[in-house]
Amino acid sequence: MRVMKNKKNLITQNTMIAYMLILPALLVFAIFMFYPLFYTAYLSFFDWNMIKPLKVFVGLDNYKALFSDPLMPLVIKNTVVYILILLILNCAAPYILAFILSFVVKKGRGFYKGAFFLPSVISLVVGSILYLWILNPVSGPAAVAAEFMGINIPIWSKTQGLVIVVLSIITTWKIFGYNFIVIFGGVTGVPQEIIEAAKIDNIPLYKIFFDIVLPMSSATGVYIFIMTIVQGLQYVFTPIKVVTQGGPDNASSNVIYDIYQEGFLLYHTGYASAMSIAAMVLFVILLVIEFRYVEKGIYYEN
Amino acid sequence: MKEIVFENVCKKYGKNTIIENLNFTVHSGERLILLGASGCGKSTTLRMIAGLEDITSGNLYMNGQRVNDIVSGKRNLSMVFQNYALYPHMTVTENIIYGLKIQKLPQAEIHARLTAALGKLELDGLENRKPKDLSGGQRQRVALARAVVKRSELLLLDEPLSNLDAQLRVHARKELVKIHQAYKQTFVYVTHDQVEAMTIGDRVAILDKGRLQVIDTPNNVYNRPANIFTAKFIGSPGMNIFKGSYSDHFLQLGKQSIKLSEAWSAYIGEKNCREFYFGIRPEHILLYREKHRDTFAGVVKYVEEYGSRRGIYFETEGSEVVAVTEASDFKPGSNIYFAADSDKLHIFDSKNKKNIGYPEVYHGNIYQYQSV
Amino acid sequence: MKIDSSLKWHVLLCIALFVSLMPIVFAISTSFKELSEAYGNVLGLIPHNPTMANYLRIFQELPLNQITLNTVIVAFAVTVFKIVTSVMAAYAFVYFNFKGKNLLYIILISTIFIPFTMTMIPNYLIISQIGLRNNIIGVILPQLSDATGIFLIRQAMRSIPLSFIEAARLEQAGIFHIMFGIVLPLAKPAVISTGIMFFINSWNEYVWPVLILKDTANYTLPLALQLFISSEGGTDFCVAMAVSVVTMIIPLGLYLIFQKYIISTFTSSGVKG
Incomplete structure (x- = not known):
C-alpha cells in the first residue's frame, strides 16, 4: 500500500519536474507565437489601421476583398513561379549533388560539405547586396564576364519574370547549403551495402538514384521539400525589400511581401491578417504532409 | 564457370597493409572458403574479387582476363552480403528480379527464373512481402535467390549465415551446398566459423594478418595442417603445440619423454635436425585417473563442458595442455595422468613453423574432424 | 578509367562550389578597391591600389561600434535564452513521461513550419504595447519562440544510449547529476552547434528589426548595411561591400571554427530517429 502510494507520488513529482522544464519555452511560445496566431485570425475579421482606437467588425469582408483583389492573381502566380524555381535549385540540385558526393566521389567529402554550407551562415542582406553588384547589368562582374562571350545581361530589375529568377538565385544562395547537408545526411543513411549490391548487378547510376536512393531517403526528401517552400517564402522577404521593393509593378511581390506591404506600409491591418490566414492554409497542408510522411518515416527504418 | 587467379595482390590503406602478396587460384566451379579471424583481410579479399575495393598492386584474373580495372557490374558475378542488402522498399519479387529487369531480359525468362528460385529456396507465398516482414532466415534466402537468378559464373558470399541463429545455420549450410550443386557456379565464401568452412568448402583458404596461411581441402587442413598457425586455428580447442627435441626414438619435452613409433623415428632421423615443434590434437590425448606405464602427471585446472564431451585443461611442467574426453569425472584440482598417441603426432620445423610431413605409413590415415 | x-x-x-563561393570572394576583393577600379577592373580579384578608405568611411558615417555592440547583445541574449530553454524542454521530452507529451511536442515543432510573417502583426502590437519599439530588447523577445533548438537537441539526446542513463540511475544519481554529468557532455556537439547557429541566425536577423527599429543608434548590422543601398541606383558598391564584409565576418569566423560540429549536427538531423 505504502509502496503504491510512493510510486504515485514519484510519478506526479516527475510530471511536475517535466512541466517545470518545459515551462520557460512554453511561456515565450504562448506570448510570441500562439497568441499572435490567434490574434491574427481575430484581426482578420476587422477593419483597422493599427492606430485608430476602434476596430470595426466586418465579418468576412477582408476575405471577400482578398479574392476580388485585382493584384492577387499576379501575387499568387509570382509565388508559385518562385517556389517552382526554388524547388529545382534547392531540392533537385542538392539531391543530385549529395548522391554524387556520397556514392560516386570518394575523396573530399568533408571539404565539399563545409564549403557548400558556408554561404548559409551569411546574412541575406549581404547576399542581396552581393548579387545586386554581381548581377548589375552594366558594371557587375557577371555582366563584364558575359560581355567577353558576347552576351548582354538584361536589366533584370525592370523585367517581369527575370526579376523573380534573380530573387530565387539570392535565396537559393542562402538555402542551398543547409538543404545539401541535410539531404546528404539522408542519402548516406542508405547503407553502403545496398549501393554495392546494385553496382554488382550493373545498375546504372541514374537508376540507383531513382529506384533506390530516392525512395529510401524519401523521409528526408519530403522534409526538405517542405522546408524549401517554408524557408523560401520566409527568406525572400529580405531580397524583395532590399533589392526590388516588390517592383517593377509588383512583378516581384509575393504573398509574404504583400502581407508586409498591406500591413506596415498601407496600414490595412485587417486585410493583411486575412492574407496571413489564407496563406496559413498552404502551411497547414505542408504540416500535415510532414507529419503524415516524415515523422512516421516512410520506408526505411532500422 | 569462373576461374580466379590472384597474382601478388596487395591492398593498402595509406600506410596500413591489409593484404600482403596474395597468390592463389580459385578453380572453376569449386566452393572455396576464405576463413580467418575478424580483421584478417578475408572480406577485403572477397570485395576485391567483387570489384568493390581497388587493388593496390598485383593482378587479379578471371578466366585469364585481367580484371583490376573492370567495374563490379561488368564482372558477371553475384554476391550475398552479410546484412543481405535487400532493398527495403521493394517486395521479395521486386528484390529478386530488379537486376534482371535492368538487364532487359524477356519477361518470360524473368518469370521462369523467378519461379525456379522461389521454389528452390522455399519462398513461395512470400512474394509480396517487404523485407521488414520477413524472418532472418527468409531474408537470407531472398538474398540468395537474388544472387542466383542472375545465373552468373561466380557467387560471392560474405558471412551469409552469421546473422542466423545456430539451428537455422546448420540447415542453411546444407541448403547452400544444394544450391551450389544446382547452379554449379564458382563459390567464394567468407566466414570466421571453422565449422561452416569445413562443412561447406571444397577447399579452405585460411588468412591471418593479410597473409594466406594455407589453402587446402578441409580434410588436409585438419589432418595435415601445413603450419602451426593452421594447426592451432582449426579444431576446437586447437592443437596443443610443444617445443622439444628428438633423439634416438624419443621425443624430449622438458623432463618428459615420449617414445616414437619406428616409422616416425626413421622419418625424423632422415631430417638431420633435432629441434622441432610437436603438435597433438586434444582429442588424441589419452587421459587416466591412475598412473600407468608411459603416462605423465598433471593437475586439472579447468573443465569445459560440451555436452557429450569435455575439454580438460590441465597443467604439466608449467605448461597448459588441453585434452578432449568423454569421461565426466575429472574435476579441477584433481591429479591426472596422460599419454599422447604417438601415431597421431604432427611435427613442425622449429624455424619456419611448417609441417615437416608424415611417414609413409600414415598416408591416407584420416583422423576424423570433430567439432563441438 | x-x-x-x-x-x-x-x-x-x-x-x-565556384558559383556559390564566388560572390564572397568578389565582396572581399571589391571592398578594398577604389571606386574607379571597382568599375574599371571588375573581374580582377587583387586590387591594384588596395585601400582601407571604404572601411574608414563607414566608421565615419555610422556609429559602427554601437551598432556592432547592439548586434552582439541581441545575438548573445537570444542564443543563451534559447539554448537554456531548449535544453530543458528537450530533456523533459526525452527523459520524462507525462500527459500530453507527444501532442505538446508536435505543436511546438509545428511552429518551425510557420513563417514569421504569420505572426508579425500581433507581435508588432505586443512590442509596441509594452513600449519596446525602437529598443533592442524588443528585437530580442519575439526571436525567442523558436523550436528548432528543441528539435535538434532532442534528436541528439535520443541518440544517447539509454543504458548510460540507466546505469546512472542504478547509482542513485539525481536528475541534476544525470543532466550535467552524462546527458549534456554527450550531447555537447549538438548543443554547441545549435548555439552557434542561433547566434549566427540572430546576428543576421533582418525582417523583425527592420520593422521596429527607427534610430540608427539602435540598429543591428544588417540594418546598417541597408543604409548604403539605394534602389534608385548610385550605390557606392565599394562601401557596400565593406559593410557586407563587416557584417559577415563574425558568422563566417564562428562557422569556420565550429564547422565540424555544425555539419555533423545538421547531417544527422535529417536522419529520423
Whole structure:
C-alpha cells in the first residue's frame, strides 16, 4: 500500500519536474507565437489601421476583398513561379549533388560539405547586396564576364519574370547549403551495402538514384521539400525589400511581401491578417504532409 | 564457370597493409572458403574479387582476363552480403528480379527464373512481402535467390549465415551446398566459423594478418595442417603445440619423454635436425585417473563442458595442455595422468613453423574432424 | 578509367562550389578597391591600389561600434535564452513521461513550419504595447519562440544510449547529476552547434528589426548595411561591400571554427530517429 502510494507520488513529482522544464519555452511560445496566431485570425475579421482606437467588425469582408483583389492573381502566380524555381535549385540540385558526393566521389567529402554550407551562415542582406553588384547589368562582374562571350545581361530589375529568377538565385544562395547537408545526411543513411549490391548487378547510376536512393531517403526528401517552400517564402522577404521593393509593378511581390506591404506600409491591418490566414492554409497542408510522411518515416527504418 | 587467379595482390590503406602478396587460384566451379579471424583481410579479399575495393598492386584474373580495372557490374558475378542488402522498399519479387529487369531480359525468362528460385529456396507465398516482414532466415534466402537468378559464373558470399541463429545455420549450410550443386557456379565464401568452412568448402583458404596461411581441402587442413598457425586455428580447442627435441626414438619435452613409433623415428632421423615443434590434437590425448606405464602427471585446472564431451585443461611442467574426453569425472584440482598417441603426432620445423610431413605409413590415415 | 569518371564529378561539384563561393570572394576583393577600379577592373580579384578608405568611411558615417555592440547583445541574449530553454524542454521530452507529451511536442515543432510573417502583426502590437519599439530588447523577445533548438537537441539526446542513463540511475544519481554529468557532455556537439547557429541566425536577423527599429543608434548590422543601398541606383558598391564584409565576418569566423560540429549536427538531423 505504502509502496503504491510512493510510486504515485514519484510519478506526479516527475510530471511536475517535466512541466517545470518545459515551462520557460512554453511561456515565450504562448506570448510570441500562439497568441499572435490567434490574434491574427481575430484581426482578420476587422477593419483597422493599427492606430485608430476602434476596430470595426466586418465579418468576412477582408476575405471577400482578398479574392476580388485585382493584384492577387499576379501575387499568387509570382509565388508559385518562385517556389517552382526554388524547388529545382534547392531540392533537385542538392539531391543530385549529395548522391554524387556520397556514392560516386570518394575523396573530399568533408571539404565539399563545409564549403557548400558556408554561404548559409551569411546574412541575406549581404547576399542581396552581393548579387545586386554581381548581377548589375552594366558594371557587375557577371555582366563584364558575359560581355567577353558576347552576351548582354538584361536589366533584370525592370523585367517581369527575370526579376523573380534573380530573387530565387539570392535565396537559393542562402538555402542551398543547409538543404545539401541535410539531404546528404539522408542519402548516406542508405547503407553502403545496398549501393554495392546494385553496382554488382550493373545498375546504372541514374537508376540507383531513382529506384533506390530516392525512395529510401524519401523521409528526408519530403522534409526538405517542405522546408524549401517554408524557408523560401520566409527568406525572400529580405531580397524583395532590399533589392526590388516588390517592383517593377509588383512583378516581384509575393504573398509574404504583400502581407508586409498591406500591413506596415498601407496600414490595412485587417486585410493583411486575412492574407496571413489564407496563406496559413498552404502551411497547414505542408504540416500535415510532414507529419503524415516524415515523422512516421516512410520506408526505411532500422 | 569462373576461374580466379590472384597474382601478388596487395591492398593498402595509406600506410596500413591489409593484404600482403596474395597468390592463389580459385578453380572453376569449386566452393572455396576464405576463413580467418575478424580483421584478417578475408572480406577485403572477397570485395576485391567483387570489384568493390581497388587493388593496390598485383593482378587479379578471371578466366585469364585481367580484371583490376573492370567495374563490379561488368564482372558477371553475384554476391550475398552479410546484412543481405535487400532493398527495403521493394517486395521479395521486386528484390529478386530488379537486376534482371535492368538487364532487359524477356519477361518470360524473368518469370521462369523467378519461379525456379522461389521454389528452390522455399519462398513461395512470400512474394509480396517487404523485407521488414520477413524472418532472418527468409531474408537470407531472398538474398540468395537474388544472387542466383542472375545465373552468373561466380557467387560471392560474405558471412551469409552469421546473422542466423545456430539451428537455422546448420540447415542453411546444407541448403547452400544444394544450391551450389544446382547452379554449379564458382563459390567464394567468407566466414570466421571453422565449422561452416569445413562443412561447406571444397577447399579452405585460411588468412591471418593479410597473409594466406594455407589453402587446402578441409580434410588436409585438419589432418595435415601445413603450419602451426593452421594447426592451432582449426579444431576446437586447437592443437596443443610443444617445443622439444628428438633423439634416438624419443621425443624430449622438458623432463618428459615420449617414445616414437619406428616409422616416425626413421622419418625424423632422415631430417638431420633435432629441434622441432610437436603438435597433438586434444582429442588424441589419452587421459587416466591412475598412473600407468608411459603416462605423465598433471593437475586439472579447468573443465569445459560440451555436452557429450569435455575439454580438460590441465597443467604439466608449467605448461597448459588441453585434452578432449568423454569421461565426466575429472574435476579441477584433481591429479591426472596422460599419454599422447604417438601415431597421431604432427611435427613442425622449429624455424619456419611448417609441417615437416608424415611417414609413409600414415598416408591416407584420416583422423576424423570433430567439432563441438 | 575509374579516375576519369570521378574527375568528371569533381569538376561538376567544383563548378557548383565556384558559383556559390564566388560572390564572397568578389565582396572581399571589391571592398578594398577604389571606386574607379571597382568599375574599371571588375573581374580582377587583387586590387591594384588596395585601400582601407571604404572601411574608414563607414566608421565615419555610422556609429559602427554601437551598432556592432547592439548586434552582439541581441545575438548573445537570444542564443543563451534559447539554448537554456531548449535544453530543458528537450530533456523533459526525452527523459520524462507525462500527459500530453507527444501532442505538446508536435505543436511546438509545428511552429518551425510557420513563417514569421504569420505572426508579425500581433507581435508588432505586443512590442509596441509594452513600449519596446525602437529598443533592442524588443528585437530580442519575439526571436525567442523558436523550436528548432528543441528539435535538434532532442534528436541528439535520443541518440544517447539509454543504458548510460540507466546505469546512472542504478547509482542513485539525481536528475541534476544525470543532466550535467552524462546527458549534456554527450550531447555537447549538438548543443554547441545549435548555439552557434542561433547566434549566427540572430546576428543576421533582418525582417523583425527592420520593422521596429527607427534610430540608427539602435540598429543591428544588417540594418546598417541597408543604409548604403539605394534602389534608385548610385550605390557606392565599394562601401557596400565593406559593410557586407563587416557584417559577415563574425558568422563566417564562428562557422569556420565550429564547422565540424555544425555539419555533423545538421547531417544527422535529417536522419529520423
